[in-house]
Amino acid sequence: MTVPSDAVSNVSEAPQDPTLRVLSLNCWGLKYISTHRAARLSEIGRQIASLDPPPNIVGLQECWTQADYLAIRDLTSHILPYGKFYHSGIFGGGLVILSKWEIEESSMYRYPLNGRPAAFYRGDWYVGKGVACARIRFGRGRKDVVEVFCTHLHAPYEKEPYDDYLCHRTAQAWEIAKKMRHARERGHVVIGLGDFNMLPSSLAHRLVETHGGVRDVWRLRKPNSALGAWEDGHAGAEEGAACPHVEHCISEHGATCDSQLNTWRWSKTMRKDLGKGRDTVIAPHTADPRAKRLDYVFFSPGENRAGTWQVSDVRVGMTGRHPELRCSLSDHFSVETVIERVTETDQVEDEPTEYLPLSTYDEILAMTRKYTLRERTQRTLRLGHFGFQIAMSVGCLIGVWWSPRNYVAFILMVLSSVGLSVGVLEGLMGGLFVGSEERALREFEWEIENARKLASKAIEEREKAGQGNVKIDDVAVP
Template sequence: MTKDDLNAPPTIRVFSLNCWGLKFLAKYRHERLSEIGNQIAAISPPPDIVGLQECWTQQDYLAIREKTEHILPHGKFYHSGIFGGGLAILSRWPIEESSMWRYPLNGRPTAFFRGDWFVGKGVACARVRFGRRRKDVAEIFCTHLHAPYEAEPNDSYICHRTAQAWEIAKLMRGAAERGHLVIGLGDFNMIPLSLAHRIIETHTPCRDVWRLLHPDSSIGAAKDPVERKRERPMPTAEYSIKENGATCDSALNTWRWNEAHRKRLEKGEDVVIEPVVEDPRAKRLDYIFFSSGEHSPTALSKSESRPSAEVDTWALQDVKVGMMMRHPELKCSLSDHFSVEATLVRSAYPADYSRPSSSSLDEAGFKSSLLPVAVYDEILGMILKYTAREYRQRRLRLAHFGTELALAIACLIGVWWVPHNFVAFILMLVSSLGLAAGVIDGLIGGLFVGSELRALREFDWEIRNARAKAVAEKSTGDTKAGVVTNDKQNGV
């Protein structure tokens, strides 16, 4: 380790990409991920922290490591679930500690064609020391939340994704309370200002880096109702990238092209889409969140100088969408997502900086920030609705098991009196297959749904607890407002 590595760096460059590395399903998987490694290595200046999602195989991870090891000598591939978690973290600095936090709510085994439950989604956690001082620690949280299969609020998995956002928010808040630099990154499968997004930005001191620099950027695809309400003009593909930070469904991504364009590409034609085309589907699903310990993150002005200070912290310098190049031979995009890349710069508070008054801080020392009570009621209603659904599913599946068991016993008895052997064979075959299906349904209803219901109870308690705190805070605020009003009326 060099002397420069021991000293805290002036900047930290962060990179996040969903690689679309589904084994057997993603086209040109190995070729694309190998080229992703080449392109990460070619970034100038090079990234210091890299978070990868949908990097499912050790083979692809090692291919990327081989290409980037000279700039990112430390890395961790995370194992989870039946087929892995698809998460990896690469770092310029040593990874002191690492863990994989599985989400308690994560899909259903019956939706095997979607796979979220089987892959064991969660949060890849890594603790990185980038300097000699005790506080020179970054805690990295890389994740891939449950995919939306319908538009909100009709998404049947919105309860899962909301609970997952709540879980990663707790992990990031804990790291911030330890005074560490917190970096949360990944494919969050949410649009800006959605419920999951608001949970993360409210229940942690972390902020979405894109909205720090582009506060008026889109909050969904141009065709989505939530964005149409803003009555903004239809964005071009270039505008979607540069201003809205769209990383998914871009008109410039070859994997989102129509069938005709893809066939031309497969024939070897170098099809080019002009950046001025309209882009109604592009949206932002990939994020980098960060906070610098107890201090609210900010964006550093280009003209801002760094004053002498007693307390140093980190600020956002810039953020951009990257990895838009195509494979040099296949001419396809390197993934069905683009990357999001941010540069954090060491900033400082002046020596006379004063923290907020203690009355505005919670017991952890952070400025108290809670969602409106109505939002907690919305989440509780969502949990109640989903819990009722799961109870119905449990009863139906257990009833199916009981019915199939009774039919199997009836068939076993019936074969004693059937006159022909082939009839006995059909009865045994049907009863065996039916009982097998019933046993599977019984196990899902009795074990999996039971586990899910217990996870829902935990989530319900935490939301109710946060709601009670929000109610108490609102009551305190109303009381203080009333005192101020009375004082004014009394001439104080």
């Protein structure tokens, strides 16, 4: 089957009242690192193509190679004839958007705060994480447009609030929230999806919903779902102190990550046995203390669409295994939702609030300033290391003149070369990268201060108008 190009001009007539069936999946497709990458991603394409009814908008994360993208396009082109593979960073952003309808406009926005080059073993900075944006027309009306935002936020390497990259992920959540809010203000339907690497009701989650003017579709349908892993002290309201089981974590709590059902989360012994053909059956009622939700679909009908759309279904999907390898298709499960147009008499969810509590803005500012001080210290240390390595390199070269043996001269030359190389890298990171990061932090800090000022002004104006308490992000502010 021939795969259509990214820019396809032939488009079938779009229905006036479509149902948006959306799927988001982190494919775990790291080149040279992910096990059985090509086989798994091809099977992901086959399973997407076999869904009934089929999705009409798909967002993929960690689809790093063109070969994997083209394999999925080839398998799904009969239901998703339009698609875009997004390029970013040194190794690529890993983001893909597939659509039933034509992509009218597309862009890739790279996050200003995006990890550190020194953490090369983590790779977040090198892949250029950002937001893949696609404007898709699903009908003939002027406002029959859905703007899709697919992202993969910076990974957490420690639990909040001890995560060194919490500031980066918070700033990234703010950036995608701005883009979704702008689309909403244009009156377009908004879909934000991806691996956000955050827990429900966390700081980043509240930023996305409140500042973006969008709603988490899972929380809309299942408001009592868990806010995180049971072992971390989170549980749904109906669970109490009991550890939820596998089936309940998936069906009620939306667990897309660290599920006992996912073979990539099994112990080394269990994975080794699976590779030898000895499978392990996970009973549906097995306790699942680590399962949590990191993958999301956010939705807004747009300012001109209030009262015309509703989320009719949401589920975790792609929980099956590869038919031959018997491994899970990815280290994440997919999140799938159905969003339907409704009549004016149907019940419509409340619009999200516009501002966060003032204390939340203060929390973000305190976190940003603390991180800024950390980076300034890092810059001083790195520049100091640069100066030391230059001095050591010069000292080694001078020492060559008086070296009594050739092998001593060789050792000094090696030390000089290695020291100079390390020093130059430290100087570049301290002098250039940290400076760039600090300027990005200043911009983020100004935007938070400005948002806080607007929130405070809105409270004062409504109080003067005699409206009493103002509801801000589910917190009554007197």
